[in-house]
Every structure is written in structure tokens, then in C-alpha cells.
Amino acid sequence: MCRLLGYISPTPVSAADLIGTDDCRQWQNLGRLHDDGWGTAWIRPEADSAESARPQGTTSGTFDMGPEVQDTVSRGGRLERYRTPYEGADDSHLTEVLTSRPTVSRITHLRMATNGAVGLTENSHPFLADNIALAHNGSIHPIERLREYATAAEVERIGGTTDTAIIFALILRRVAEGESLFDATIATVRMLRADFDHPGINLLVLSADEMIVVHATAGTPIPYQNFDTSGTDGELPPDHKDHYYRMSWQRFDDGAMIVSSSGLEHQGWSLIEQNTALRLTVADGAETVVGL
Numbered sequence: 001m002c003r004l005l006g007y008i009s010p011t012p013v014s015a016a017d018l019i020g021t022d023d024c025r026q027w028q029n030l031g032r033l034h035d036d037g038w039g040t041a042w043i044r045p046e047a048d049s050a051e052s053a054r055p056q057g058t059t060s061g062t063f064d065m066g067p068e069v070q071d072t073v074s075r076g077g078r079l080e081r082y083r084t085p086y087e088g089a090d091d092s093h094l095t096e097v098l099t100s101r102p103t104v105s106r107i108t109h110l111r112m113a114t115n116g117a118v119g120l121t122e123n124s125h126p127f128l129a130d131n132i133a134l135a136h137n138g139s140i141h142p143i144e145r146l147r148e149y150a151t152a153a154e155v156e157r158i159g160g161t162t163d164t165a166i167i168f169a170l171i172l173r174r175v176a177e178g179e180s181l182f183d184a185t186i187a188t189v190r191m192l193r194a195d196f197d198h199p200g201i202n203l204l205v206l207s208a209d210e211m212i213v214v215h216a217t218a219g220t221p222i223p224y225q226n227f228d229t230s231g232t233d234g235e236l237p238p239d240h241k242d243h244y245y246r247m248s249w250q251r252f253d254d255g256a257m258i259v260s261s262s263g264l265e266h267q268g269w270s271l272i273e274q275n276t277a278l279r280l281t282v283a284d285g286a287e288t289v290v291g292l
Contacts, residue, residue, distance in 0.1 A: 001223050002125065002137040003030045003110040003263055004247070005098075006204040008211050008282050009256035012045060012053070012102035018258050019250070023265075024098040030263045031089035032231035033240075034110035037124040039083025040097050041133035041206055042106040043282065053103035055082055055093040062121050064128065077208035079131050083124040089231070105211055105282050107204040109135040112226055123160045127168050132181065132207050134171070136164040137261055138200025138217055138245065140192060167192070167201070181205065182279045182288070185212050189277065189292055202247060202261065213259050213278040216292050217245035237263040247272040255285030 005027055007018060016024045031038060042053045044065070054063065061084025088094040088110055097108060109125040126133040140146050140163045147155075147166060154169040167188065174184035189201050198219035205212040222244045229235060239246055239262035246262040248269040257280055260266070272278070279288040 001034070001112040001114055001139065001200075001226055001244075002135070003027070003034050003261045004107070004135055004137050004202060004204050005258070005260050006105075006107035006135075006206070006211055006213070007256065007258040008105045008280050008285060010104070010254055010283075010285065012104055013256065014099055014102050015106070015108070015258065016099040017102070018252065018256060021099055024095075026264055027260065028094055028098060029089055030237055031087055031091075031094070031110045033227060033229065033237065034112040035087040035089065035228075035231060036111040036113040036118045037083065037085040037121075038088030038091065038094055038108070038110050039081065039124045039126050039135070040106060040108040041079055041081040041126040041128060041135075042101075042103040043206070043208055044078045044080050045103060053101045053106070054080060055096050055101060061086070061093075077131075079128060079133050079206065079208065081126060081128045081133060083121060083126070085119050085121050085124050105206060107133060107135050107206050107211070109204075114139045114223065114226060120160075123162050125164060126204075126206070127158050127160065127165060129158055129168070130172060130175070132172070132175075132205065134164070134168045134206075135204045136167060137202040138220060139163055139223075140167070140196050140199040140201070146196070167203075171205070181207055181210065182212055182277070185214060186277050186290055186292065189214055189216050193292065200245060202245060204259065209282055211280045211282065213247070213249075213272065213280070214292070215245075215247045215272045215274060215276050218274050220245055238265060239263065257285060257287075
């Protein structure tokens with residue numbers, strides 16, 4: 001169980017440029033409950049500012065990037081990623097990512113582990129392969145049966161031991177077979193929803209061209225048994241009692257758009273409909289909505 005925050009913008013911005021530092025601080029504080037690590041993936045800026053979106057001086061996590069081959073992915077279109085298995089609420093690097101590292105698109109994730117060992121960077125989101133990044137909120141049970149859907153080699157290429165790695169492997173299999181990333185994501189989610197009992201599948205999927213948002217958690221039970229409120233004075237953040245899986249979005253006049261899990265006050269935001277997939281193009285903010 002996790003928290004998601006993602007945005008696209010026609011010009012490089014930080015999340016704070018869109019929603020302000022107070023909301024960013026509130027979102028980061030969700031890391032006191034979702035305290036099993038955090039991570040972020042973003043589109044690398046153009047060559048003259050290539051370092052500006054990357055958290056600086058990090059020592060507790062791992063930084064990596066998409067393909068090195070310039071003929072395959074341009075310098076300005078390569079995805080980069082930073083992730084760590086340590087709590088993000090008081091991590092100055094997460095504050096830096098949210099407030100002062102601009103890019104045209106970024107997804108950020110706070111982890112509360114349900115499947116997969118804690119304390120391992122390889123289980124921290126976002127996952128990154130083929131210049132595509134994916135972050136997940138939710139879970140699919142039983143994971144033993146889910147593992148039958150992907151080969152060991154497919155999951156090993158993604159890394160990690162979680163249900164999310166398997167979801168990502170299934171999406172990438174379809175992409176390799178020629179489907180668009182959006183179509184592959186939709187087909188994978190529809191298959192899993194049909195084959196498993198009330199799976200929790202909220203996703204942010206990022207490529208050099210698009211951010212895909214999936215909200216598909218109808219009937220998914222809220223994981224109260226996983227909530228350790230010792231770091232939050234015994235209190236749950238907004239909407240965590242009744243609307244834990246809710247997702248909201250806010251559109252701006254210049255075409256920028258930001259998406260968030262529950263946990264913010266979300267004044268001026270709109271709800272994302274349940275069982276919906278959205279495709280948002282980075283270049284112009286064009287929106288495609290498909291029911292699941």
C-alpha cells in the first residue's frame with residue numbers, strides 16, 4: 001500500500017510550483033505512515049540542465065537511468081530514477097525533489113510494504129525498464145498465483161519480489177509484442193481485474209511521451225491491519241479511514257496536470273473516476289480517458 005504523486009507540464013516545474021510547498025509538505029508527511037521507502041522517476045531535462053531534476057548529494061539510495069544508447073533515446077527523453085528503502089518523511093532529498101528539482105514530468109512514490117521484503121532498494125518504486133517507469137498503490141492476492149502469469153526471466157529483468165514487478169513485466173510483454181504502452185496497460189489491468197478477487201491497481205506509468213494514470217480499486221479492502229500510526233500520534237491522514245484508494249487530479253491553465261493519492265486536503269481538485277485509465281501527453285497535456 002502506497003501513496004502516489006505525479007505530474008506533467010509544458011515547461012519544467014516542481015510539484016511545489018503547481019500545488020505549493022504546504023501541500024508538498026503534507027504529502028511528504030504521509031511517509032510517516034508509508035515508511036518503507038520512497039522513490040521518484042522523471043524525464044531527464046535537456047543537455048544544458050541535465051542535472052537539475054536529480055536530487056543532489058544522495059547517499060542512502062540508488063540513482064539510475066534508462067537506455068544509454070543515444071540513437072534509441074535522446075538525452076532529453078531519457079528517464080532517470082532515484083529510490084531508497086528508507087522513510088521519506090524527514091528525508092531532505094525528498095523535500096528537494098518535491099520543491100526545487102524541476103522537470104516536465106515526474107512520478108513519486110511512498111511505500112507501505114505488503115508484498116516483498118522491506119529494507120531492499122530493489123522493492124522500492126518506481127520500477128524502471130525500457131525507458132518506462134511504473135509506481136503502484138494497491139496489491140494483488142494471492143501473489144503465488146500471480147507469479148504464474150510471468151516468467152522468472154521477465155520478473156528478474158524488472159527486479160524486486162513484489163506484485164508490482166509482475167504487473168510491470170506483464171505490461172512490458174505486451175509492449176514488446178507491439179501494443180502501445182496505453183493499450184498494454186489497459187489490457188493488463190483488465191485481465192488482472194477479471195482473474196483476481198478485487199485487486200488494488202492504482203498506477204502511475206511514465207514514458208518520455210506520456211504519463212498514464214490507472215484508478216482501479218473497486219471493492220479493494222482498505223489494509224487497516226498494515227497501518228502503524230506510531231509515527232503519526234495515532235491519527236490517520238485525511239481520507240485514509242474511508243477513501244484510502246481515492247485518486248484526485250488538478251488541471252492548470254497552461255495544460256499542466258497533477259495527480260495524487262488520498263492524504264491531501266485536495267481543495268480545488270477533482271476526483272478521478274473509479275475503473276478509469278487516463279493517458280496524458282507530456283508535450284501538450286492532451287487527455288485520453290478509457291473505462292476499465
